[in-house]
Amino acid sequence: MFPPRCVGCDRWGAALCSSCRHGLPRLLPPFCARCSEPLAGPSAERGASLCVRCRDHPLAIDGIRSPYLMEGAIRRAILELKYQGVASLAVTLGRLLHDYLEAHPLPADVIVPLPLHSRRQRRRGFNQAALLAKEVGRLRHRPVGADLIVRVRNSPSQAQAATAEERRANVKGAFQVREGAALGGKRVLLVDDVCTTGATLDACARALKEAGAAEVWGLTVARER
Numbered sequence: 001m002f003p004p005r006c007v008g009c010d011r012w013g014a015a016l017c018s019s020c021r022h023g024l025p026r027l028l029p030p031f032c033a034r035c036s037e038p039l040a041g042p043s044a045e046r047g048a049s050l051c052v053r054c055r056d057h058p059l060a061i062d063g064i065r066s067p068y069l070m071e072g073a074i075r076r077a078i079l080e081l082k083y084q085g086v087a088s089l090a091v092t093l094g095r096l097l098h099d100y101l102e103a104h105p106l107p108a109d110v111i112v113p114l115p116l117h118s119r120r121q122r123r124r125g126f127n128q129a130a131l132l133a134k135e136v137g138r139l140r141h142r143p144v145g146a147d148l149i150v151r152v153r154n155s156p157s158q159a160q161a162a163t164a165e166e167r168r169a170n171v172k173g174a175f176q177v178r179e180g181a182a183l184g185g186k187r188v189l190l191v192d193d194v195c196t197t198g199a200t201l202d203a204c205a206r207a208l209k210e211a212g213a214a215e216v217w218g219l220t221v222a223r224e225r
């Protein structure tokens with residue numbers, strides 16, 4: 001088969017060449033300590049550590065971290081992974097998550113991909129979050145609990161939900177921990193490709209905590225502004 005083509009510059013050789021990798025749009029402080037939303041304007045100047053949303057509606061998840069913004073080559077890489085399941089991209093993006101964790105460690109007794117609803121997964125043929133979680137688990141020598149939790153309700157697209165309230169309502173009760181999943185006292189690292197407001201990761205974290213998880217952190221490759 002052909003060697004992969006860089007999603008950033010289209011050159012043959014690697015799924016993401018080293019020069020494009022160095023130019024990726026990093027998510028830099030100031031950002032919300034809980035959901036990682038970039039902070040700008042008065043709240044950033046005041047040195048606030050939480051965004052307004054997290055201050056008013058505390059999340060169940062302990063924190064969400066993303067090394068990059070959903071822009072440029074990272075955006076193209078995530079869309080190709082999501083819609084075409086390019087395996088070389090899962091390896092590349094998984095490696096970026098591993099590099100991030102080396103510099104910014106997060107607790108992880110078990111790594112759990114954010115589940116897709118079974119109908120959506122059948123249609124797509126794969127879950128991009130599971131491809132990423134598998135790579136992260138392999139590189140960090142941690143078990144991956146790919147079927148500890150399932151998505152029981154197929155919520156409407158979060159992209160179409162206008163407000164944070166709508167997003168939260170969309171995903172309420174959407175996740176169910178499998179019977180017999182031994183989560184008691186465990187620290188779970190939830191992995192997904194992209195975070196928009198964190199409402200979906202938070203709903204999943206809530207279900208994991210209700211099933212006994214001690215801590216739940218979210219890690220996504222990119223975050224929307």
Ligand SMILES: [Zn+2]
Binds near residue numbers: 006009010017020021
């Ligand atoms: Zn390139």
Ligand SMILES: [Zn+2]
Binds near residue numbers: 032036051053054055
């Ligand atoms: Zn926040």
